[in-house]
Amino acid sequence: MGQRLSGGRSCLDVPGRLLQQQPPPPPPPVRRKLALLFAMLCIWLYMFLYSCAGSCAAAPGLLLLGSGSRAAHAPPAAAAGSVGPPLRQRFPEAPATPLTAGRETAEGAASQEEQSPAAPDSPSSISTFFSGSGSKQLPQAIIIGVKKGGTRALLEFLRVHPDVRAVGAEPHFFDRSYDKGLAWYRELMPRTLDGQITMEKTPSYFVTREAPARISAMSKDTKLIVVVRDPVTRAVSDYTQTLSKRPDIPTFESLTFRNRSAGLIDTSWSAIQIGLYAKHLEHWLRHFPVRQMLFVSGERLIRDPAGELGRVQDFLGLKRIITDKHFYFNQTKGFPCLKKAEGSGRPHCLGKTKGRPHPEIDREVLRRLRDFYRPFNRKFYQMTGHDFGWD
């Protein structure tokens, strides 16, 4: 009765004896439930493996339920998590004063970081998966500067640590959005589990007059990190960023001087003014003790990222989990990159706007700038107790 296909036995052509020996198939509802269970198991397994690719490699312990490991190395910053002032506090609409306001017009939006599209913006996938857990906290540590110092690299590297959760974009709360209140600011933060540190980075805070008092009002225990870089190279980097957006701006050489023949440097140009680190630091030291600030060398962050990350982890009271093993030098990029980025588990270099070639600048102009910065640098070394070797 069964129709034969290409000479073989058709599926309908089964002797009745065999049919009788087959165990009866499970009723359809049971099969459906089994299939559903299997699918759920697969999804859960996928989420677990995906997350582990990103973070388990960095943490020997089980991260799934939060490390909780900080009890062992109790960071002083953790205490700052429960910040005192009422969250819905509103503040006078005082516009923040960047000390670099003078010649900013040529730069416009250039003062805002160009976001690397590769920069992950969210907490790790596993914490998102269990997104009911944890709560949003105000940051206990902030990378406050300096613009073009290497702040994005530091934050991306730090995020590999299982006890660090950071907001990806720059919130600009203490300079541009202070009137929105602390509850608004906290809402921007990722959820954290007990013992994890919440962080953000906004490099313009370092040169914003109001920022020290405002951060201190949030919590005087906030830990502050400043990534500094040779102010001359920093100025050229800053100019390069502006040039990439506005190719018609004047040359670096002409913007540098108020009067070139008299050798008068234009300190109202933000690219120059940001590099007066000692001046900006004075404002911070009125509100924070120097021991609550960590100065990271932007140069060393490129030469020896693990070494610099070691100092940062100690400062934050974190276990030294980020080590040499996490980095490789990418020849094409010319910079250190992560072997496994937080949340993806894939190799990760910073985006195209980080580490771009600088235009060639007249050597004589660079020499004049070095001479100009020297006394400020010396003062900065004294204040921080650290010689950054720029001179």
Ligand SMILES: Nc1ncnc2c1ncn2[C@@H]1O[C@H](COP(=O)(O)OS(=O)(=O)O)[C@@H](OP(=O)(O)O)[C@H]1O
């Ligand atoms: N690993 C790695 N990869 C790429 N770039 C690196 C890295 N480490 C430090 N840097 C340096 O970071 C400089 C950009 O600094 P910021 O991230 O602070 O810039 S910004 O203020 O947020 O726009 C950027 O400046 P430019 O070289 O002028 O582009 C880099 O020199």
